[in-house]
Amino acid sequence: MSFLEVFQYTRQDSVIHKLDPRAKLFMSIVLAVVALMFLAIIPLLIIFCCLVPIIGAAKSLRRWSRSMRGLSILLIFIIIFNTLLSTQPNPFSHSLALTLRLVALMTSFSVFFLTVHPDELSQALIQMRVRFEFAFAMSMAMRYVPTLGQEAYAIMDAQKARGVELDKGNLLKRIRNIVPIIVPLIIVSIRRALSIAESMESRGFGANATRTYMNVLKFRKRDWAVVTVSLLVLVFVVYVRIFVPLPTWMLWQLPI
Amino acid sequence: MPLIEFADFSFKYLGADSLALRKVDLNIEEGEYVVLTGPSGCGKTTLCRAINGLVPQFHRGYIAGNVIVDGKNTREHNVAELAPIAGLVFQQPENQLVTLNVEREIAFGPENLGVERKEIRRRVEELIDMLDLEHLREKHPHEMSGGEQQRVAMAATLALKPKVLVADEPTSNLDPQSAVTILDLIADLNRRDMTVVLVEHRLDLVSKDASRVVLMDKGSIVADGEPREVLSMDLCQEIGVGIPKATQIYKRLKQRGFNLDKVPLTGAELATLVQEVKQR
Incomplete structure (x- = not known):
């Protein structure tokens, strides 16, 4: 790719x-x-x-x-x-x-x-009247892609250690093999999302209707x-x- | 008036079987350094969440009693209103970093609160300087080590200019070296008049700086007082709190009829005490 x-x-x-x-x-x-x-x-x-x-x-x-x-x-x-x-x-x-x-x-x-830069992109979107929440969701997605990737590898390793043979079998079996990775990944991600939400809430996310921005594009x-x-x-x-x-x-x- | 006041506060999470906090009464004054400790699941985290209103505003459940922080009842004020009073630092550093570089991260809190641009810039520079983050300024959270991430998370919390810093096991995912750095930083903040509530298991490292130790078990406070006083209680061993090695030795010596003048918290203190006794 x-x-x-x-x-x-x-x-x-x-x-x-x-x-x-x-x-x-x-x-x-x-x-x-x-x-x-x-x-x-x-x-x-x-x-x-x-x-x-x-x-x-x-x-x-x-x-x-x-x-x-x-x-x-x-x-x-x-x-x-x-x-x-x-x-x-x-x-x-x-x-x-x-x-x-x-x-x-x-x-x-x-x-x-x-x-x-993704940050600039979200700032540009905000200044083009896109709501902050949406623009921020986009930049947060970019933030957590590597973290989730790492987590997926950790889960794969854990499942392999328990004897799940991830790269064996025919195509159908391989597709079925995704299940023991995807399910824990989703659960872990939901937990992580809760903990992220907690932290963002503690820092006043969504508190003020008039949010300010440190860097404004001109x-x-x-x-x-x-x-x-x-x-x-x-x-x-x-x-x-x-x-x-x-x-x-x-x-x-x-x-x- | 105390900065934080728990008045007969109880809390049960929605769907939980037992109370997370059971009739907690606790007053914390400005400038104190309170170390909160106890076995896992004893309600330390819930207590921290109650200080900035995450309990009951974010985590729903059944509550009784009141928590009043800087004159504000946490039942009536949302988390965002309490954010500039109580700043929380959590266990997992990477879940606290939500933006793509350090500057943005520190600015995130004040931006949310609608602080003026110049002032945000000033705070960012001040904190980068204070917590020694200059070399990380442009880095993605993923490119930093756990210790660095936690330092950034602390900076991001401090950017709200809170009156009390509440840290919920900030070192549990860190290596010993980074843990010491973070704990030194917290002690340093307390010396600069910041009120600190710290949940920590490594009492070896924190009890010398703490002004007060609060011991929790099964949702209630079981001991509260001076570090030397609380850590020398037998109760600590009973509920399984890892007291400092020096204090442990003090207690063993005492059992064998060998009394030192005061309770030591660090190895250095123990050494001087033993030397004093020997010279006598």
Whole structure:
């Protein structure tokens, strides 16, 4: 699952990391929308060439290329199957374009997820009028994922020590083997949730209608610049797509 | 007026068979360092929960009597209102850390109470400095050791500026070294005029700093007084409380007709006492 790394926050000191998450969200959405509007190789390559420098500015090229390599098997799979099964006149070109579009989509969202700390994300949501409880639930889920993982391993070890053979037998048996892990895990998690709730309650969770925040996100000039540029790009591309027929060189396709 | 007043307080958890607390009468004054001890299931945790209103507000059950904390009856005030008075630290550090880094964790309490931003920042910096957390500032709770987590949990509780710190076995999941660090920290806080209620089994480590030891068994308080006085009672052994080694030796010596001048709580005290007797 290494290709998912591209959606995981990495601590870096870069221009992109310092942008306001809301500006980045807008930028990512615009990039994705633009990618969705074309299905020819040349325009998608152009979009792709705009995305790579952004990833580069986020100092995450290496991570990105690693995930793309992890994704390559899936991409090749998509190309082969689409080529074989498509009814388009030039099936190979078509599936190549599809793949490029998938990569462009993933990259444009990874710009967001790679550079936004979960805390910033929840703060951005709160400032976009999402209720604190929901935004906090999200950040808490991220907080407890590793803890639960650890617990699952501990339970597996305990069950193995009692003679449960977790990795033996046919598929059906293996699926049934999940039960002795899942049940204790759920019970332990419920207990943990109670104890967490107790601790949060003791620290005044949900006490005050006017909760304050230590770190408040502020739109700076550069954030406005990003939003303005993204908006201009969006308007321009939509205009081009609707009113201007694409020049033929842009619609170029491979002969197969 | 005492800071914490238990007046004939009894409590039974919903669905439980027996009383968790049985007619508890206890007054705790400002500035005291109370060590609460007793066998498992004797009601120590329930007593702690009763101080900040988790009992009866969060854990429902049958109650009799009253608990009055800083003039507020815990029946009538919710936990959040009592949070700035009584700060609780719990057993499992990782269940107390709910955010993704230390700064946020410390800010969580004051943010909930609607404290002003600048003041929150000031408290965070003060506590990071005081509890020596600078190197952990940006860390995920999962990247910290148990001792570090518990230190952060304490900082997060202290950020509420409570009048009394209630710690429910804060060291039970820690290695001895981290336990000593946490207990030293608590003793240090008490020297800075913080009232402390501490549940602890390792009496070897805490009885020298405590101003008072309260012994509980089966939901009621069975002994209450000066550490030296309570820990030298025979009752301790009867209900199975691990008294400090030095006190144990004092009692053995006494059984054999060898009286020391006072009850020792630490090895060092015992050594001086024995030396004094030898010189005589």
